[in-house]
Amino acid sequence: MSSVGRPGIGWWLLILPAFALLLVFYIAPIVQVLTISVTEPSLGFGNYQRILTSSAVQRVIMTTLRICLITTVLALLLGYAIAYAITLASPRARGWWVLAVLVPLWISVLVRAFAWVTLLRRQGLINNTLIEAGVITDPLPLVWNEFGIVVGMVHYMVPFAVLPMLSSMREIDPRLLAAARGLGASRGEVFRHVFLPLSLPGVIAAAVLVFIFTLGFYITPAILGGGKTLMVAEWISLQILDLIRWGLGTMMATVLVLAILVTLAVFSRVVDLRRIFGAGA
Amino acid sequence: MDGTYRPGPFGRSLAWVTALYLVLPILIVIPVALTDQRYLSLPQDGISFRHFETVLTSPEWLGSIWQSFTIAVAATVLSVSAGTLCAIGCWRISRRATELVRVLMLLPLIIPSIVYAIGLYRYFGPLGLLDRFAGVVIAHGVTGIPYVVITVSTALASFDPRLEQAARGMGASLSQTLRWVILPRIAPGIFSGAIFAFIHSWDELVMVLFIASRDVFTLPRRIWDGINENLDPAMAAVAVLLILFTLALLMADRALRRRSEG
Amino acid sequence: MSAATGHALGLRGLTRRYGSFVAVDDVSLEVGQGEFLTLLGPSGSGKTTILMAVAGFVAPSEGAVLLDGQDITPLPPEKRNFGMVFQGYALFPHMTVAENVAFPLRVRGMSRAERDEKVRGALDLVQLAAFAGRLPKQLSGGQQQRVALARALVFDPNLLLLDEPLSALDKKLRAELQEELKALHRRIGRTFINVTHDQEEALSLSDRIAILNHGKLVQAGAPGALYDRPRTRFVADFLGKSNFLEGVVRQPHPGGFMLEAGAAQLVVALPDGEPPPAAGARSLLSLRPEKITVLAEGEAAENIVEGRIVSWAYLGAGFSLRIETAGLGEIRANLPTWRSAFAPAEGLPVRLGWRAEAAVPVAEDVA
Numbered sequence: 001m002s003s004v005g006r007p008g009i010g011w012w013l014l015i016l017p018a019f020a021l022l023l024v025f026y027i028a029p030i031v032q033v034l035t036i037s038v039t040e041p042s043l044g045f046g047n048y049q050r051i052l053t054s055s056a057v058q059r060v061i062m063t064t065l066r067i068c069l070i071t072t073v074l075a076l077l078l079g080y081a082i083a084y085a086i087t088l089a090s091p092r093a094r095g096w097w098v099l100a101v102l103v104p105l106w107i108s109v110l111v112r113a114f115a116w117v118t119l120l121r122r123q124g125l126i127n128n129t130l131i132e133a134g135v136i137t138d139p140l141p142l143v144w145n146e147f148g149i150v151v152g153m154v155h156y157m158v159p160f161a162v163l164p165m166l167s168s169m170r171e172i173d174p175r176l177l178a179a180a181r182g183l184g185a186s187r188g189e190v191f192r193h194v195f196l197p198l199s200l201p202g203v204i205a206a207a208v209l210v211f212i213f214t215l216g217f218y219i220t221p222a223i224l225g226g227g228k229t230l231m232v233a234e235w236i237s238l239q240i241l242d243l244i245r246w247g248l249g250t251m252m253a254t255v256l257v258l259a260i261l262v263t264l265a266v267f268s269r270v271v272d273l274r275r276i277f278g279a280g281a
Numbered sequence: 282m283d284g285t286y287r288p289g290p291f292g293r294s295l296a297w298v299t300a301l302y303l304v305l306p307i308l309i310v311i312p313v314a315l316t317d318q319r320y321l322s323l324p325q326d327g328i329s330f331r332h333f334e335t336v337l338t339s340p341e342w343l344g345s346i347w348q349s350f351t352i353a354v355a356a357t358v359l360s361v362s363a364g365t366l367c368a369i370g371c372w373r374i375s376r377r378a379t380e381l382v383r384v385l386m387l388l389p390l391i392i393p394s395i396v397y398a399i400g401l402y403r404y405f406g407p408l409g410l411l412d413r414f415a416g417v418v419i420a421h422g423v424t425g426i427p428y429v430v431i432t433v434s435t436a437l438a439s440f441d442p443r444l445e446q447a448a449r450g451m452g453a454s455l456s457q458t459l460r461w462v463i464l465p466r467i468a469p470g471i472f473s474g475a476i477f478a479f480i481h482s483w484d485e486l487v488m489v490l491f492i493a494s495r496d497v498f499t500l501p502r503r504i505w506d507g508i509n510e511n512l513d514p515a516m517a518a519v520a521v522l523l524i525l526f527t528l529a530l531l532m533a534d535r536a537l538r539r540r541s542e543g
Numbered sequence: 544m545s546a547a548t549g550h551a552l553g554l555r556g557l558t559r560r561y562g563s564f565v566a567v568d569d570v571s572l573e574v575g576q577g578e579f580l581t582l583l584g585p586s587g588s589g590k591t592t593i594l595m596a597v598a599g600f601v602a603p604s605e606g607a608v609l610l611d612g613q614d615i616t617p618l619p620p621e622k623r624n625f626g627m628v629f630q631g632y633a634l635f636p637h638m639t640v641a642e643n644v645a646f647p648l649r650v651r652g653m654s655r656a657e658r659d660e661k662v663r664g665a666l667d668l669v670q671l672a673a674f675a676g677r678l679p680k681q682l683s684g685g686q687q688q689r690v691a692l693a694r695a696l697v698f699d700p701n702l703l704l705l706d707e708p709l710s711a712l713d714k715k716l717r718a719e720l721q722e723e724l725k726a727l728h729r730r731i732g733r734t735f736i737n738v739t740h741d742q743e744e745a746l747s748l749s750d751r752i753a754i755l756n757h758g759k760l761v762q763a764g765a766p767g768a769l770y771d772r773p774r775t776r777f778v779a780d781f782l783g784k785s786n787f788l789e790g791v792v793r794q795p796h797p798g799g800f801m802l803e804a805g806a807a808q809l810v811v812a813l814p815d816g817e818p819p820p821a822a823g824a825r826s827l828l829s830l831r832p833e834k835i836t837v838l839a840e841g842e843a844a845e846n847i848v849e850g851r852i853v854s855w856a857y858l859g860a861g862f863s864l865r866i867e868t869a870g871l872g873e874i875r876a877n878l879p880t881w882r883s884a885f886a887p888a889e890g891l892p893v894r895l896g897w898r899a900e901a902a903v904p905v906a907e908d909v910a
Contacts, residue, residue: 017366022385029400036403081295110484114516159303216396447629450623450625453646454650
């Protein structure tokens with residue numbers, strides 16, 4: 001008979017402010033702007049036909065998907081290594097590992113993009129060091145291209161990949177690993193046959209999270225892509241702020257939102273979404 | 282785990298490389314900020330604090346810092362009050378009945394801010410909220426609600442619902458129960474939510490790029506212009522200050538959590 | 544007991560459904576002023592739901608809760624003025640003992656001076672005045688239980704509701720607190736309603752017990768009456784242990800009948816005014832193991848059955864015997880050890896005897 005009381009009207013009133021704020025100042029602006037995609041410049045799905053006809057639109061979508069996939073795979077790989085190390089670390093060491101994940105997570109994305117620019121640009125620290133050391137004579141093109149974007153995006157996404165994987169790894173009973181070794185399995189076999197399968201839900205959750213975050217990401221690709229490699233978010237901004245083509249911009253925004261919602265819907269069958277977005281929601 | 286089972290050499294080295302990849306590039310801005318040169322570089326003949334001086338005496342930078350701070354404080358107040366009440370309501374009313382609200386609360390985390398930003402750009406025009414303090418506060422405050430809802434819900438998950446029943450059974454009204462029983466218990470969760478909501482607003486750029494232009498010119502906006510226009514060591518100094526500020530906030534959060542757990 | 548001085552609480556056809564599941568099924572019950580009533584039943588019997596409906600935390604699907612004849616069903620919990628001791632106590636962990644006890648007074652807007660005085664009185668009542676400044680987590684389980692009691696009594700509630708108040712304590716402490724609780728009830732003379740699944744606690748504390756099963760009220764009465772004259776197999780089985788003897792009714796007459804069970808003819812006496820069952824009907828008897836004696840050589844009894852001991856156990860105060868009888872199957876008997884002449888052994892032939900009023904006809908439970 002835990003909490004099955006009778007929640008009075010008062011409790012609903014508590015929800016009201018947040019609900020109303022979200023409805024009026026979040027949902028309404030988004031719905032309103034997305035409907036523009038079928039009303040401007042003329043009523044109908046003309047804007048959406050551009051996906052099939054315009055090579056520029058197709059190029060942006062393909063670039064975005066390519067960068068997203070590469071970023072997701074790399075972030076998962078690196079994130080898995082960190083989560084694995086955290087899970088198996090001694091309590092003292094664990095604190096430092098967690099710090100190495102959480103601090104970057106909360107440092108401003110602008111600061112991080114700026115740091116990468118400092119390191120990667122033509123006269124940046126890496127190129128200068130390599131030239132001074134005589135390894136290369138001409139600076140390497142490390143930034144303002146897809147390479148730079150991926151470096152910065154993976155850096156941004158690794159902490160997001162770590163968190164869901166870590167929470168699912170921590171549910172693994174450590175006695176299982178000891179038992180497997182006791183039964184004669186090598187370390188590699190324990191990992192392959194016990195640890196990896198048990199951590200898989202976390203990996204899937206992390207993949208979904210990183211993928212959908214990467215799809216609509218704006219700042220890092222805009223700074224590290226230098227305007228030459230466009231992903232959808234920057235492309236949308238370009239359509240609306242510079243070219244004033246609301247129809248096209250909002251069409252792409254709608255496609256972006258749909259892609260994310262569909263991804264979530266598909267994977268919500270495989271993995272608990274609460275695992276992705278934290279316990280509270 | 283107790284540390285008796287350890288990762289192999291490959292796993293260990295990959296973890297180390299990743300940790301360095303995560304941390305080192307951020308730390309690189311520190312020596313750059315201390316350079317004695319006038320361009321982005323490592324210090325050559327010694328360290329210098331003149332780029333910090335440049336930032337801390339510049340009315341533009343200080344103005345933006347102050348504006349970002351006041352916006353973040355106002356937005357945090359909005360997020361915390363709406364988010365906390367909502368989390369408590371959802372906690373008390375059954376999960377099934379509040380499913381819609383819960384999903385709604387997740388949307389700002391799921392939908393890219395570029396989509397919201399163009400929406401606001403169009404929506405705020407007729408309302409006269411473009412390039413206004415209030416407009417940015419609303420945008421940041423509303424999108425900060427999920428952070429508060431999540432941290433407060435987590436705090437409530439460990440709150441014994443019988444305490445609420447006990448209070449009501451002894452004659453306490455809803456507001457008395459809230460003030461004297463529920464809020465004191467979940468204060469650490471609310472504080473955590475406040476810190477996250479604050480950082481969310483303080484760092485937010487995409488919305489600001491669309492709904493603010495001249496009168497409202499926040500710190501991230503100024504950094505953005507700096508990165509795109511003049512890459513000088515003053516930028517690195519700003520970055521260092523931001524890193525220190527974020528670290529201080531996170532430390533405060535950690536200390537508070539530890540105290541409430543201990 | 545004091546049930547004669549008018550009714551403090553009444554349940555009229557109380558029903559609570561959760562979807563198609565009926566947690567409480569048409570329960571009607573009167574609780575007298577100053578009475579200590581215990582709702583007893585296995586888990587899932589609906590006893591806690593009834594208590595929560597009385598407290599106002601659960602809205603009945605049908606029926607009413609009456610306080611001194613007035614319908615209070617629509618009142619929210621905070622308007623009912625009932626004291627409640629929750630399972631696990633639900634003490635506010637961020638408040639001291641005194642602040643916890645003062646809480647119900649504070650919500651009623653009582654002045655600080657008046658509050659302090661009442662809190663002191665309530666803490667004295669449970670002998671915890673010295674612990675007023677402590678936090679709940681600094682107290683032992685028994686002390687926490689007493690704080691919960693003080694908090695539930697400090698505002699002069701109309702009723703005191705206790706939800707498994709002793710279940711979190713160990714056995715020894717539980718026995719001590721049972722006595723304290725009983726003494727407290729006598730001293731303050733208020734109506735207590737207690738919920739428990741512990742039959743010993745129910746028997747020792749209550750003026751009256753209401754036994755519940757599957758959401759239904761099965762039988763209510765004083766502990767002795769319930770134990771001695773259970774009306775159904777469930778009551779006989781749940782409250783203590785029982786043998787069940789099945790047979791056909793022969794020679795019914797006012798005051799008793801014969802039961803033909805297998806080869807045996809058993810004499811059954813009924814209390815005054817209880818009509819005997821019809822001849823030829825099937826009847827089920829409940830026979831408590833401690834009402835059976837092992838007869839000495841040549842000793843007589845109204846009912847005698849012969850058998851052999853299958854197994855036995857020494858329990859300190861008594862022996863527990865399993866006996867395979869000639870016509871009645873296996874029977875359990877408990878013998879006090881002070882009958883030292885008797886030394887049980889496996890395979891030992893024994894003659895069992897009991898009085899005509901020892902076996903009680905009970906109804907089969909309808910599921």
